[in-house]
Amino acid sequence: MSITTLGEFILEEQKDFPDSSGELSSILSSIRLAGKIVSNQINKAGLAQHIMGAAGSENIQGEAQQKLDVYADNQFIKALKVRGIVCGIASEENDDFIAFNENNDAKYVVMIDPLDGSSNIDVNVSVGTIFSVCKRVSPVGSPVELRDFLQPGIQQVAAGYIIFGSSTMLVYTTGKGVNGFTLDPGIGVFFLSHPAMKTPKNGKIYSINEGNIKHCADGVSEYVRYCQSDQNDLGKPYTGRYIGSLVADFHRNLLKGGIYIYPSTKEAPTGKLRLLYECSPLAFLIEQAGGKASNGQDRIMEIQPTKLHQRVPFFIGSVNMVDKVEGFLDT
Numbered sequence: 487m488s489i490t491t492l493g494e495f496i497l498e499e500q501k502d503f504p505d506s507s508g509e510l511s512s513i514l515s516s517i518r519l520a521g522k523i524v525s526n527q528i529n530k531a532g533l534a535q536h537i538m539g540a541a542g543s544e545n546i547q548g549e550a551q552q553k554l555d556v557y558a559d560n561q562f563i564k565a566l567k568v569r570g571i572v573c574g575i576a577s578e579e580n581d582d583f584i585a586f587n588e589n590n591d592a593k594y595v596v597m598i599d600p601l602d603g604s605s606n607i608d609v610n611v612s613v614g615t616i617f618s619v620c621k622r623v624s625p626v627g628s629p630v631e632l633r634d635f636l637q638p639g640i641q642q643v644a645a646g647y648i649i650f651g652s653s654t655m656l657v658y659t660t661g662k663g664v665n666g667f668t669l670d671p672g673i674g675v676f677f678l679s680h681p682a683m684k685t686p687k688n689g690k691i692y693s694i695n696e697g698n699i700k701h702c703a704d705g706v707s708e709y710v711r712y713c714q715s716d717q718n719d720l721g722k723p724y725t726g727r728y729i730g731s732l733v734a735d736f737h738r739n740l741l742k743g744g745i746y747i748y749p750s751t752k753e754a755p756t757g758k759l760r761l762l763y764e765c766s767p768l769a770f771l772i773e774q775a776g777g778k779a780s781n782g783q784d785r786i787m788e789i790q791p792t793k794l795h796q797r798v799p800f801f802i803g804s805v806n807m808v809d810k811v812e813g814f815l816d817t
């Protein structure tokens with residue numbers, strides 16, 4: 487078993503950061519801490535009524551917030567604020583960005599989906615956290631501004647996710663490959679378990695909510711029929727797997743090869759998933775692992791955000807599979 491801890495890995499990697507002032511390392515350490523705290527609560531969710539079920543409030547997405555959405559949001563905001571290294575946060579659970587005015591000298595902003603797959607909490611299915619880190623574009627020393635968050639994915643300096651599954655894993659990139667760390671809950675330490683992760687160019691798994699199939703572009707339904715036929719590149723039907731937690735579907739496809747699709751639908755004409763804190767960070771990761779992410783035609787990493795909670799159609803995974811579905815959309 488690897489004996490490299492996440493802390494040691496971050497310090498080792500930090501030597502290569504352009505401004506190795508240690509701030510980026512400190513951000514990753516804050517996320518690690520909050521991840522352990524949230525993991526601890528999730529692992530007893532069934533017993534801890536105070537974090538099960540709906541919070542009785544709605545977020546800007548018009549989605550009923552789960553208590554754990556709010557709990558996780560608070561934990562990550564607290565962990566990132568207290569060290570004075572982040573000047574602001576944009577979170578799925580908050581209408582506007584959160585300015586840390588006491589941290590105006592900080593150089594970084596964080597975009598976060600504090601709990602992805604919330605609908606699965608009460609039924610004990612894997613959920614996750616997705617995060618993205620950018621350098622601010624407004625002057626250091628001034629209050630953070632909306633433009634600091636509205637940056638295309640190519641401007642990210644780090645991105646990753648935590649998956650709270652059969653084990654808790656933290657997977658992240660700073661642009662030098664993708665590495666995965668597994669939490670040993672007995673001692674509260676993340677160990678390097680998946681070094682230099684690469685995703686297969688092809689896969690046998692497609693992930694899409696087929697309930698929407700009658701309400702999305704013809705190219706998408708044609709691709710799904712291709713996956714289900716004997717006339718595809720495998721010569722037999724692919725496997726359909728859809729968990730309802732993007733992080734869990736993404737993580738499985740990253741390891742095994744596959745494609746996750748959330749297209750524009752009648753109900754979600756610009757797609758459901760949010761560019762800043764779901765699509766861009768996962769796009770950074772998949773590209774670093776040799777895969778691909780698009781909105782069906784454009785590279786996710788080059789889309790210029792115009793709104794904090796902007797949604798985009800999302801096609802992500804093995805490069806040959808994303809190319810294939812784009813071919814169906816082109817016709």
Ligand code: AHG
Nearest residue numbers: 601602603604605695730731732733
């Ligand atoms: P979140 O819980 O952060 O709102 O994200 C849920 C997302 C994603 O995790 C999942 O793949 C997708 O919503 C499921 O949407 P449908 O239930 O519409 O398929």
Ligand code: MN
Nearest residue numbers: 599602603764
């Ligand atoms: Mn989400």
Ligand code: MN
Nearest residue numbers: 578599601602
């Ligand atoms: Mn969420």
